[in-house]
Amino acid sequence: MLRVKTVAFLGAGSMAESMISGIVQTGSIPAERIHVTNRSNQLRLEEMNRVYGVHAVHQDALPYEEIDFFILAMKPQGAADALDALKDKIRVDQVVISVLAGISTEFMENHLQLGQQVVRLMPNTSSMIRESATALCPGRHTAMDNVIAVKELLGCMGKVFLIEEEHMDIFTGIAGSGPAYFYYLMEHMEHAGVKKGMDEAMVREIVAQTILGAAKMIMVNDETPASLREKVTSPNGTTASGLDALRKNNGGRAISQAIHHAAKRSKELNEEMAVAYIKSTNPPREMGNFSTIKGRCMS
Numbered sequence: 026m027l028r029v030k031t032v033a034f035l036g037a038g039s040m041a042e043s044m045i046s047g048i049v050q051t052g053s054i055p056a057e058r059i060h061v062t063n064r065s066n067q068l069r070l071e072e073m074n075r076v077y078g079v080h081a082v083h084q085d086a087l088p089y090e091e092i093d094f095f096i097l098a099m100k101p102q103g104a105a106d107a108l109d110a111l112k113d114k115i116r117v118d119q120v121v122i123s124v125l126a127g128i129s130t131e132f133m134e135n136h137l138q139l140g141q142q143v144v145r146l147m148p149n150t151s152s153m154i155r156e157s158a159t160a161l162c163p164g165r166h167t168a169m170d171n172v173i174a175v176k177e178l179l180g181c182m183g184k185v186f187l188i189e190e191e192h193m194d195i196f197t198g199i200a201g202s203g204p205a206y207f208y209y210l211m212e213h214m215e216h217a218g219v220k221k222g223m224d225e226a227m228v229r230e231i232v233a234q235t236i237l238g239a240a241k242m243i244m245v246n247d248e249t250p251a252s253l254r255e256k257v258t259s260p261n262g263t264t265a266s267g268l269d270a271l272r273k274n275n276g277g278r279a280i281s282q283a284i285h286h287a288a289k290r291s292k293e294l295n296e297e298m299a300v301a302y303i304k305s306t307n308p309p310r311e312m313g314n315f316s317t318i319k320g321r322c323m324s
């Protein structure tokens with residue numbers, strides 16, 4: 026089913042590239058059926074064409090009629106303008122997919138034609154090597170065959186999880202932003218080895234292998250992280266000492282705070298975009314009480 030679909034990425038940044046890389050590696054949609062566009066960076070489009078063989082064109086040159094899936098991949102702040110520009114160029118049976126942090130399916134539907142099919146996603150950059158954990162949340166009007174096709178598309182990029190919209194913010198905090206927390210952890214682990222005189226490239230590989238091994242243990246064993254942690258921890262041994270230092274330095278709290286702050290920012294982004302839209306569509310004199318308008322918009 027996928028092979029006959031045509032997709033267009035609106036945005037040519039790191040997330041679009043990661044997804045395109047995943048699709049092209051599997052060949053599940055031929056490169057000639059993949060389009061990518063942006064507003065201004067022509068050099069970037071040429072690079073995408075050179076590296077992945079996809080059509081990289083200015084927005085005006087997109088064959089809108091032929092596209093099955095439009096994938097919004099610009100910053101969340103550009104969502105309203107992008108959706109407004111798309112609205113009159115597409116039919117309701119074409120699917121508008123967003124990877125934009127915080128942008129709800131309701132926000133998308135409100136900016137498109139009545140009955141437009143939309144899907145909200147939250148992938149991560151590991152899509153590049155087909156190891157993303159991606160959330161999928163369909164809109165109100167999205168046909169089941171399109172949900173299945175989008176799920177199949179995401180399968181080219183890693184694992185797919187059907188997520189209730191109320192959980193999209195926390196999913197973003199865990200998995201969308203998640204790779205960055207691991208890279209941060211890896212930076213610190215690497216630094217500890219280098220400071221003691223180890224070769225940087227070697228210690229980087231050691232750290233990566235350690236994290237990969239720990240993740241695989243969770244995937245292949247029917248055991249909890251807590252139980253696996255206990256197996257590493259010998260009484261009065263090195264790990265017990267290391268974990269003690271982590272606890273004393275509030276390591277667990279730091280991790281949960283990172284996730285909750287990212288999730289909170291995702292929620293805020295949707296609110297900010299909705300408020301910005303109301304401001305742009307209401308002349309100041311008619312705005313009345315700002316908090317009332319915000320409340321109405323968010324309800």
Ligand SMILES: NC(=O)C1=CN([C@@H]2O[C@H](COP(=O)(O)OP(=O)(O)OC[C@H]3O[C@@H](n4cnc5c(N)ncnc54)[C@H](OP(=O)(O)O)[C@@H]3O)[C@@H](O)[C@H]2O)C=CC1
Nearest residue numbers: 035036037038039040063064065066098099100101125126
């Ligand atoms: N990076 C990540 O790990 C993840 C990102 N996301 C989401 O993906 C989206 C993109 O992030 P990222 O790739 O990092 O961002 P980048 O800044 O790397 O890329 C944004 C791209 O969008 C283009 N662009 C901006 N406005 C428009 C428009 N109206 N139409 C078409 N193209 C446009 C920009 O080019 P130009 O300025 O030339 O138009 C640029 O190519 C964000 O909304 C983010 O929330 C989601 C999950 C993970």
Ligand SMILES: O=C(O)[C@@H]1CCC=N1
Nearest residue numbers: 125126197201202203
């Ligand atoms: O930092 C961001 O806002 C995006 C969304 C998830 C990962 N990167």
